[in-house]
Amino acid sequence: MNSEFKPLKIRNFEVEHPIIQGGMGVGVSWDNLAGAVARAGCMGTVSSVGTGYWKTEAVRTINGRPLKPVNFHHSENFKAILRSAMEKAAGHGAIGVNILCAVTDYERQVRDAVESGVKYIISGAGLPLRLPEYVGDADVALIPIVSSPRVVDLICKRWKRHGRLPDAIVLEGPKSGGHQGYTYEQCMDPEYQLEVMTPKVLASCKAWGNIPLIVAGGVWDKHDIKFYLDQGVAGVQMATRFIGTYECDASDTFKRVILKSRKQDIKLIKSPVGYPARGVITTPLMSRVLGGIRPKITCISNCVDPCNHGQESNKVGYCIADALGDARNGSIDTGLFFTGSNGYRVTKLQHVSELIEKLVGLRVDDDTWIEDPNVPDELTLQAASAAG
Ligand SMILES: Cc1cc2nc3c(=O)[nH]c(=O)nc-3n(C[C@H](O)[C@H](O)[C@H](O)COP(=O)(O)O)c2cc1C
Structure with missing residues (x-):
């Protein structure tokens, strides 16, 4: 049996299957997951955010929280995670990083990644306008995350001045x-759904010299992958389905929360980063936040610029660094558990190699979930409340 899909070529490297495992912070995609994904012939992405939570011996903390950006985004841990991911990949696939533009110390993280010899950098949550400057002459593929053709034009125009265009x-x-890269209303608007945006962004990528386009968000199985490849995209980025793997770096508690989640438990919430974020809302932390219980928050890690040292945390009712760090550490009471819309479809754990074989048609995909016809999806719910 052969894979149903063609390899994915970006800049000067090629991977066997057109699948990128999306970066997941804090600590959901580190060395174990990214290494296993690369080993299976795909692109395994290490998340750069909150690496102070990886191993804490060399990290300065207050009340268990990494102190300031230098400890929260910990250089030595980050480099060690990358070394370990590359060892696990054993020369297969490609190891890269996901670095959020919104993080404090963005430039340092980019330089650490380049120094570690990553093959690619994926960067979103803001516009990575200065990424080529920070990377310099290094032979690293640069892959911005966009939400519209307008953003493609903006990035390409700016990068061209530095003699570069995105590699994908x-x-x-x-x-x-x-x-999310959209407002709450846009997320619910049929016009902004991935299948509608894809041809528009594809046209922009073609206009800028056939930049390979990768699509992400709700891609679940080989039929979804085929649907997008048939439209001319080069590959897909998938994250949520990888939470259901033994190799995923998330805590057992994290995996259990996703495995137990139902469709109606997954919603968009406000985040101190300034964009809506999707996660499981039926957890103790989210029940308190949504119920209006909002203790004063002291900012210890200073993780992202848009939060303004905890100002936004105090408005939304939780600290994103603490909540994601606690999810990483397995605290059901205080953790925040991110997932894509498809989180409820993750019903079991399996090995990364098995999952990838299913995704490319080398193995029967027998992962099933029970779709409850009485539970509408978020879009239908929104339309109903707008009409009512
Ligand atoms: C638990 C979790 C954490 C994530 N963290 C990040 C992140 O730190 N940076 C980022 O750019 N995207 C992040 N994402 C988005 C993914 O990289 C990916 O693009 C997206 O979730 C793909 O959709 P899917 O989950 O439906 O496959 C995260 C997604 C999940 C599920």
Whole structure:
């Protein structure tokens, strides 16, 4: 049996299957997951955010929280995670990083990644306008995340001044996990759904010299992958389905929350980063936040610029660094558990190699979930409340 899909070529490297495992912070995609994904012939992405939570011995903390950006985004841990991911990949696939533009110390993280010899950098949650400057002459593929053709034009125009264009582009639609590139209303608007945006962004990528387009957000199985490849995209980025793997770096508690989640438990919430974020809302932390219980928050890690040292955390009722760090550490009471819209479809754990074989048609995909016809999806719910 052969894979149903062609390899994915970006800049000067090629991977066997056209699948990128999306970066997932804090600590959901580190060395184990990214290494296993690359080993299976795909692109395995290490998340750069909150690496102070990886191993804490060398990290300065207060009340268990990494102190300031230098400890939260911990250089030595980050480099060690990358070394370990590359060892696990054993020369297969490609190891790269996901670095959020919104993080404090963005430039340092980019330089750490380049120094570690990553093959690619994926960057979103803001516009990575200065990424080529920070990378310099290094032979690293640069892959911005966009939400529209307008953003493609903006980035390409700016990067061209530095003699570069993106080596590929990720279009992330509003069914993704974690932070969205759209407003809440746009996420619910049929016009902004991935299948509608794809041809528009594809046209921009073609106009800028056939930049390979990768699509993300709600891609679940080989039929979805085929649907997008048939339209001319080069590959897909998937994250949520990888949470259901043994190799995923998330805590057992994290995996259990996703495995137990139902469709109606997954919603968009406000985040101190300034974008809506999708996660499981039926957890103790979210029940308190949504119920209006909002204790004063002291900012210890200073993780992202848009939060303004905790100002936004105090408005939305939780600290994103603490909540994601606690999810990483397995605290059901205080953790925040991000997932894409498809989180409820993750019903079991399996090995990454098995999952990838299913995704490319080398193995029967027998992962099933029970779709409850009485539970409408988020879009239908929104339309109903707008009409009512
Ligand atoms: C738990 C979780 C954490 C995520 N964290 C990040 C992140 O730190 N940076 C980022 O650019 N995208 C992040 N994402 C988005 C994914 O990289 C990916 O593009 C998206 O979730 C794809 O949609 P899917 O989950 O439906 O496959 C996260 C997604 C999940 C599920």
